Amino acid sequence: MALDQGPCRPCRERTCGRTGPRGHGAVQAVTGQVIAGLPTLVWVLDYASVLVFALTGALVASRAQLDPVGFVFMAAMTAVGGGTLRDLILGRDMVFWVARPSLVVVAAVAAMVVFWTAHRFESRYRLLLWLDAFALSVAVPAGVAVALAGGFSPVIVVIMGVVTGTFGGLMRDVVGNEVPLVLKQGELYLTAAFGGALAAVLLVWMGLGRVEALAACGVVTFVLRAGSMVRGWKLPVYRPRPPRTRG
Amino acid sequence: MALDQGPCRPCRERTCGRTGPRGHGAVQAVTGQVIAGLPTLVWVLDYASVLVFALTGALVASRAQLDPVGFVFMAAMTAVGGGTLRDLILGRDMVFWVARPSLVVVAAVAAMVVFWTAHRFESRYRLLLWLDAFALSVAVPAGVAVALAGGFSPVIVVIMGVVTGTFGGLMRDVVGNEVPLVLKQGELYLTAAFGGALAAVLLVWMGLGRVEALAACGVVTFVLRAGSMVRGWKLPVYRPRPPRTRG
Amino acid sequence: MALDQGPCRPCRERTCGRTGPRGHGAVQAVTGQVIAGLPTLVWVLDYASVLVFALTGALVASRAQLDPVGFVFMAAMTAVGGGTLRDLILGRDMVFWVARPSLVVVAAVAAMVVFWTAHRFESRYRLLLWLDAFALSVAVPAGVAVALAGGFSPVIVVIMGVVTGTFGGLMRDVVGNEVPLVLKQGELYLTAAFGGALAAVLLVWMGLGRVEALAACGVVTFVLRAGSMVRGWKLPVYRPRPPRTRG
Numbered sequence: 001m002a003l004d005q006g007p008c009r010p011c012r013e014r015t016c017g018r019t020g021p022r023g024h025g026a027v028q029a030v031t032g033q034v035i036a037g038l039p040t041l042v043w044v045l046d047y048a049s050v051l052v053f054a055l056t057g058a059l060v061a062s063r064a065q066l067d068p069v070g071f072v073f074m075a076a077m078t079a080v081g082g083g084t085l086r087d088l089i090l091g092r093d094m095v096f097w098v099a100r101p102s103l104v105v106v107a108a109v110a111a112m113v114v115f116w117t118a119h120r121f122e123s124r125y126r127l128l129l130w131l132d133a134f135a136l137s138v139a140v141p142a143g144v145a146v147a148l149a150g151g152f153s154p155v156i157v158v159i160m161g162v163v164t165g166t167f168g169g170l171m172r173d174v175v176g177n178e179v180p181l182v183l184k185q186g187e188l189y190l191t192a193a194f195g196g197a198l199a200a201v202l203l204v205w206m207g208l209g210r211v212e213a214l215a216a217c218g219v220v221t222f223v224l225r226a227g228s229m230v231r232g233w234k235l236p237v238y239r240p241r242p243p244r245t246r247g
Numbered sequence: 248m249a250l251d252q253g254p255c256r257p258c259r260e261r262t263c264g265r266t267g268p269r270g271h272g273a274v275q276a277v278t279g280q281v282i283a284g285l286p287t288l289v290w291v292l293d294y295a296s297v298l299v300f301a302l303t304g305a306l307v308a309s310r311a312q313l314d315p316v317g318f319v320f321m322a323a324m325t326a327v328g329g330g331t332l333r334d335l336i337l338g339r340d341m342v343f344w345v346a347r348p349s350l351v352v353v354a355a356v357a358a359m360v361v362f363w364t365a366h367r368f369e370s371r372y373r374l375l376l377w378l379d380a381f382a383l384s385v386a387v388p389a390g391v392a393v394a395l396a397g398g399f400s401p402v403i404v405v406i407m408g409v410v411t412g413t414f415g416g417l418m419r420d421v422v423g424n425e426v427p428l429v430l431k432q433g434e435l436y437l438t439a440a441f442g443g444a445l446a447a448v449l450l451v452w453m454g455l456g457r458v459e460a461l462a463a464c465g466v467v468t469f470v471l472r473a474g475s476m477v478r479g480w481k482l483p484v485y486r487p488r489p490p491r492t493r494g
Numbered sequence: 495m496a497l498d499q500g501p502c503r504p505c506r507e508r509t510c511g512r513t514g515p516r517g518h519g520a521v522q523a524v525t526g527q528v529i530a531g532l533p534t535l536v537w538v539l540d541y542a543s544v545l546v547f548a549l550t551g552a553l554v555a556s557r558a559q560l561d562p563v564g565f566v567f568m569a570a571m572t573a574v575g576g577g578t579l580r581d582l583i584l585g586r587d588m589v590f591w592v593a594r595p596s597l598v599v600v601a602a603v604a605a606m607v608v609f610w611t612a613h614r615f616e617s618r619y620r621l622l623l624w625l626d627a628f629a630l631s632v633a634v635p636a637g638v639a640v641a642l643a644g645g646f647s648p649v650i651v652v653i654m655g656v657v658t659g660t661f662g663g664l665m666r667d668v669v670g671n672e673v674p675l676v677l678k679q680g681e682l683y684l685t686a687a688f689g690g691a692l693a694a695v696l697l698v699w700m701g702l703g704r705v706e707a708l709a710a711c712g713v714v715t716f717v718l719r720a721g722s723m724v725r726g727w728k729l730p731v732y733r734p735r736p737p738r739t740r741g
Contacts, residue, residue, distance in 0.1 A: 067482035069438040070430060088335055088582055089589050095336050101402035119487045155595035183564060191563040235561035240613045314729035316685040335582055342583050348649035366734045
């Protein structure tokens with residue numbers, strides 16, 4: 001796709017002897033001999049998480065009654081926010097959507113579809129919650145996959161899963177003036193992302209293949225999040241035991 | 248200016264065969280044979296946008312009744328916020344104000360001037376709005392110019408114009424607890440930035456020179472924003488058609 | 495510590511002829527012939543600031559009554575937020591906690607300790623304020639040290655001290671929905687960070703050793719902040735002199 005011709009292919013030589021598949025699109029575009037499966041899976045995860053997070057961003061824009069450009073802004077920020085932070089922190093050669101601008105086009109199209117159709121849904125907030133749960137379950141494995149491919153320490157892999165899964169939604173909620181889902185009391189959200197990422201790391205450590213581990217990661221994340229939404233699963237929250245005197 | 252001696256000139260060799268003028272100050276400082284015009288223009292755009300955005304940051308500080316150091320903080324954050332995000336996302340060798348710290352000094356001086364003079368203005372909010380419109384019209388072309396010079400895809404060039412133009416102001420408004428101008432209903436703000444950046448990309452694609460395209464970018468941005476402020480120009484906003492039952 | 499084996503040691507060759515000690519852990523881990531003192535000091539500053547900022551993040555989580563994963567999230571974000579921004583802006587090869595993931599483990603353990611013990615404290619807000627003051631006094635010198643080691647301009651060194659000291663707490667307060675300490679009226683906070691960083695730069699410029707300058711930096715920061723909390727020291731804030739007519 002001509003749209004995705006980045007300017008900077010030679011950059012890749014600057015990378016540091018990492019031998020595994022490093023970045024999905026990048027690897028896929030350049031080397032033909034990549035083991036099929038992982039890069040394709042990550043590529044699919046990237047597009048899917050951008051698409052679904054963009055829908056949630058546009059739904060928040062609809063709740064704030066923005067204009068079409070506002071829809072695109074919220075959708076794009078939500079869609080790429082988490083992955084951008086991940087790529088900056090990991091020091092990847094190019095932020096994933098700069099390497100593949102078509103991802104942003106996908107987000108923009110999704111925003112316009114929501115602009116024209118959101119009024120048909122009975123409860124946009126309910127739709128938002130479920131789409132967000134789905135996007136989370138796709139973005140966490142996407143983050144885990146990139147960090148695994150970069151050969152980072154297990155602690156960093158888990159953090160990158162959580163960061164990729166949650167920061168886009170956090171930015172969406174802060175800018176769109178919603179209560180951040182991330183910190184909503186009595187819901188598993190961070191815990192779902194953390195549980196999924198941890199499952200992936202443990203399964204890889206136990207020798208499972210990466211594709212299987214990533215699939216398990218998505219399933220664990222979704223089950224925890226959906227269980228929290230439908231059945232009210234939660235962790236105990238902090239409760240101050242003596243009455244708080246001040247502060 | 249001795250102030251702006253960065254530590255890291257050899258770094259530039261890490262860059263990846265990009266042949267065009269890549270960064271303004273950097274190029275200007277090192278190679279003598281740059282085509283005059285573009286780098287000088289970008290240099291002027293950078294200082295102008297830092298100066299005017301700093302004034303808006305200081306005005307928000309005055310509305311929040313901060314102390315002088317708070318003025319400098321808000322001014323500097325607003326002035327360099329958008330360009331910093333742009334430089335991180337594009338992976339430039341150095342963030343623009345790290346390469347030229349005098350930009351931050353300009354912002355600090357502007358903050359102190361506002362601290363001593365803001366009480367003279369009848370309506371600081373009106374002044375803030377107009378300065379912000381002017382800063383936007385300068386920062387969008389600055390962002391477009393950097394991305395064009397880096398040889399990025401048109402989609403990325405447009406995004407970088409919008410990001411450079413809007414994120415400093417967004418941070419200013421979120422931290423200073425103002426309603427973000429970016430998302431204010433019924434105003435062209437994002438649309439003005441987007442329209443200006445799109446105009447630049449289209450004009451360059453049609454073969455116009457970069458300097459002319461950047462000038463057109465600034466004019467389009469300012470006209471759209473000013474038209475919105477003075478004449479009430481706006482895009483239709485999203486309105487839910489059936490009554491919202493829940494959420 | 496095996497935990498901290500980054501994947502990317504050869505990366506360091508990409509750095510640009512900087513000859514001084516560049517990054518603490520990195521330098522320490524690789525070259526044996528570093529002058530003792532500075533790297534060890536910076537290493538201690540890093541762990542200390544992560545630990546104490548993590549405690550403050552967990553205290554904010556306790557005030558928001560989050561669950562244990564929420565505690566860890568708030569603690570980790572507060573602990574590494576400022577240093578992450580510093581490392582991204584300075585373009586360091588690796589963000590400090592990616593190079594040493596054990597820092598994040600320290601933050602997580604601190605969060606759990608607070609989860610189990612916070613109810614014992616009579617006033618968690620008072621404890622939060624004092625821990626934050628202490629963390630600030632440790633993080634500012636940590637930021638100054640990294641920028642000094644990178645050979646950056648004095649303006650950048652001061653900014654990095656302030657950024658490293660204040661951004662973690664700012665993110666904590668914005669996400670945790672507290673009034674940002676950074677911008678609280680009539681308190682020295684930014685000023686304390688700025689004063690400490692400025693003191694360090696001046697002392698280095700006057701020929702004092704770095705270790706001594708960093709110690710002075712921490713002391714100045716703490717004295718200014720504590721003086722503000724205990725004795726009410728402050729700078730004059732902006733006051734509009736004519737009555738504000740609009741806006």
